[in-house]
């Protein structure tokens with residue numbers, strides 16, 4: 100079994116007895132309301148998905164992450180996992196000590212063991228993490244909207260709520276045990292934000308020819324209007340795994356987190372997280388976690404050569420799949436010699452347009468069962 104990132108799987112979920120003590124003491128602590136995104140980060144830290152982080156980055160680790168994509172210890176870390184507040188809020192907090200973190204709904208979520216308050220250079224952070232400071236990049240925009248003070252310190256989560264989709268939201272300790280039990284020595288991770296089309300299925304089956312097991316891991320979180328709903332993604336994957344895969348070799352398990360659209364740096368982050376879940380391989384496609392034209396399509400593949408110490412093997416599928424009428428099979432510009440006129444592409448935009456108009460995509464592109472699930476739901480898209 101591949102070791103967790105940094106060596107130890109973090110567990111910052113308060114034991115039951117401590118939880119009572121913390122809650123008894125809750126009203127005496129300074130309080131902070133965490134955003135939905137921050138609550139997501141809290142849960143991922145607590146259940147070890149973000150190992151070796153035990154909390155939100157402190158100043159030295161943050162600056163080292165920005166500067167060289169590694170923590171001060173040298174362990175790879177490429178994405179800011181931070182807790183931000185505005186200046187007036189920061190001034191009300193002590194310099195160190197326990198802080199009560201509540202969700203947007205006022206529910207107690209976690210205790211922060213605050214040990215540092217610090218300011219940071221947003222422009223430089225944006226440039227190094229996202230390779231741009233342009234506000235129209237959604238990741239940059241989110242960063243620029245954050246408060247100007249960061250709080251560093253470990254956290255203790257009160258309870259692992261397991262929501263949403265509890266049956267599909269196994270924490271890393273559970274997937275690791277499951278892989279062990281199933282005898283999977285090598286496990287490929289497939290990240291997705293979409294309902295499956297035939298190109299995805301082809302890639303997943305390539306991976307299954309290389310490794311013992313496959314974890315298909317939809318990223319569940321904030322979505323844009325017009326994206327497929329989380330429910331549609333889970334339902335349609337369930338269906339095609341049942342009908343078209345050796346289901347004992349596949350695990351469908353979500354990752355509730357926000358997309359940052361940091362391209363190559365986010366590909367490394369995704370690899371670290373999948374390694375914590377016990378995966379030894381991960382599919383890295385063209386423009387992984389990219390947006391617009393900010394990253395070279397292969398930048399997310401190339402960055403792995405700077406991080407040989409991650410150990411997880413990126414499986415790089417180069418070229419875009421399409422269906423070729425002359426080959427009578429799926430191919431890519433790396434395999435098929437025929438003209439474009441003979442190809443049906445897997446353009447996500449086109450597939451979504453067809454579904455919106457209730458037109459069934461050709462079976463070479465999408466399994467009829469998937470279309471049926473989407474059509475039956477009436478509203479497969481985020482409104």
Ligand SMILES: [Zn+2]
Nearest residue numbers: 423426435437
């Ligand atoms: Zn062809």
